[in-house]
Amino acid sequence: MSETVAASDDVVADLEAAHAAYEETADHITDHGESEVRAVAAAHDRATTLLDRYDGRATGTGDFEAFIEFQEAYESFVDDLDDDLPHRDAFETTAERFDKRRLSESDFAAARETLAPAGDLADLLAERDARAETYRDARRAVDDRLATLDDRLDELERIHKLGDADLDAPVADLREPIAAYDDRVAEAFATFEREASAREFLGLIATTERYPLVAFASPPAELREYVETTAVGSEPVPTLIEYADYSPSKLAHYVDDPQELKRHVAVHRSYLERIDSEPLEIGWPPPSADDLRWRARELVAVVGRFAGEETVAALREIRTLAREDRYERLRNAARARAELTADERERLSSGALDRELDEARAERDRLAAALDDHPPL
Incomplete structure (x- = not known):
């Protein structure tokens, strides 16, 4: 296997793997329902925002006002959740844990652990976005490889066409x-x-x-x-x-306005010389x-x-x-x-160039098929 074929096989394999990974995450979201996953993600984000904001302030014997504020805010948040929200029981469990006279750091840590399954479901959205980007990058790599191969094919076909020339013609x-x-x-x-x-x-x-x-x-x-x-x-x-090289005093013997000549000719000297x-x-x-x-x-x-x-x-x-x-x-x-090198003449006469063309065309077909089988997102 040539290095070029191996390079193409690598980018195709990367594309197939990236597409499979994206489809896996997309299927998980479909299984749960897009709107349901988004609702859980929004609820989890709201819950963790409250936990992050009040952790340390509403614990122990510290800020009693923050303690009351947190309990009310968290309870109100859970009460507003839809009854059929996936993992609603996890949010309810954390609210029940917070319904007491004093909170500790362990209460907040336990709440985060209880909400972890909801977080995992919410993370599917970010995971899908990341895998979609990886998939797009992999598809671009195949597309770039295809463009490189097209250039190579153009060059091989140029040489092949030149090889059909009558070298004995009276040029x-x-x-x-x-x-x-x-x-x-x-x-x-x-x-x-x-x-x-x-x-x-x-x-x-x-x-x-x-x-x-x-x-x-x-x-x-x-x-x-x-x-x-x-x-x-x-x-x-x-x-x-x-004249443009003359000093102003010397140039004054040849033109009425030395500065005008230098302004027009010296500025465009490179144009005139080219x-x-x-x-x-x-x-x-x-x-x-x-x-x-x-x-x-x-x-x-x-x-x-x-x-x-x-x-x-x-x-x-x-x-x-x-x-x-x-x-x-x-x-x-x-x-x-004029254009064929000694190496190109040898490849033509030995049949190596025909083999290179066949290999490149087959390689191109594989790349094009991979793009067709893996459409853009």
Whole structure:
């Protein structure tokens, strides 16, 4: 038995035990009647409250007023109890014991002992609540184990699917055009950032808000407004970042208001430095055919604003590849080569992964059945 199966068996066993314990207490309460148990619990609580309040005060030759007060209060309490209250005789017995001229500590101790069976019945309510909480915790443990197992199954199924890939497929037919495009767009973007004005550069980034598959972070509104409304906005972004390092006196030679530049550029320096061409690249291994077709459509609209025709043409070539029937076969082969480790390849070839999948699926079925058999409270 594997460690994962043993862990699942443990949480299922804990759930079954917790459910049995809860049902045992719930059945005891049902046997006596819920309302009757609650009535006994209320009476026992009232009785013990009186005992705790007057024990020591109404005993011996101490506080006579407290002695009278206790006798009257306890007698009135017992008189008001329903005739058919379970363990009513125990309450009556204690009242009779207190009906004398002087009380001692032993009288209070004996009363508590006499009321113990009523207390045991009353305790069933708290016991049921405690066991219900234990049951909920045990059920959560099974649910958490199931979630962990689902993640494991997803991973095993991913590996299994990759194992079906044709590792002899000519993945270079995809890799070469994608790498060529990624290189071109990275170079074109770097040139654009280096040579275009910050106003134009951030304007392009802001434009991508209309293209959700081109995932640039939008420029901060105050930074965008600053470069659009000041003369220094005509400088490239790298120059603005360089200016942010200047002392105010040196910066005064380049801009009209050094403090304004530092307030807008220095504050957002990390944002500016993080901008790169990654949202424009395809990457490797490539996405699914549908994802690539839709993304390439948006990329053409963005890349065409700053890159040369060769770069756009390279992107269109990739979009054409995504329409070919062989694309998914090549992509799966690329993913298998890129993602499968040596250990995973060995498990696939030896059949170990199939056995792991069968075991995990059976384990999942046991956990799901345990949750079905033990519903939430």
